[in-house]
Each structure stands twice: as structure tokens, then as C-alpha cells.
Amino acid sequence: MNPLALVELARLTIDLRARFSGRYWQWRMNTAEGPRRLDPAARRRAALDFANWRRRMRKMCDD
Numbered sequence: 406m407n408p409l410a411l412v413e414l415a416r417l418t419i420d421l422r423a424r425f426s427g428r429y430w431q432w433r434m435n436t437a438e439g440p441r442r443l444d445p446a447a448r449r450r451a452a453l454d455f456a457n458w459r460r461r462m463r464k465m466c467d468d
Contacts, residue, residue, distance in 0.1 A: 407453075409460050410453045410456035410457045413456035413457070413463075414452060414453075417456070
């Protein structure tokens, strides 16, 4: 696990002001996962994958 991914998740939480229960996120959860829900471990892996991707994109833009 990349420790910088956890930093990115914290940064994302700050950027969103921890508003993960809003209408957008409810819509996103329903459209991303559809009728079958991911188990919590798979959801954590997906969040870390996203955080790694976000970190790489931020690094590319900063260079």
C-alpha cells in the first residue's frame, strides 16, 4: 500500500468538506455499483486505487 494514497484520501476529504452523503455521492454510489454492492474490502481497494490515480494526476499537473 502506498502511504501517499492515504494522504490523497485525506486531501480529498478536506476538498469535499466530508460531504460524502450528498445527492451527488448517493447518485454516484447507485450508478457506479449498480444493483450489486461491493464488499467493504473491495470498496477500500477501489478508494486506494483512486487515491493513487489522483496523486499521479496531481503530480503530472504540478510538473
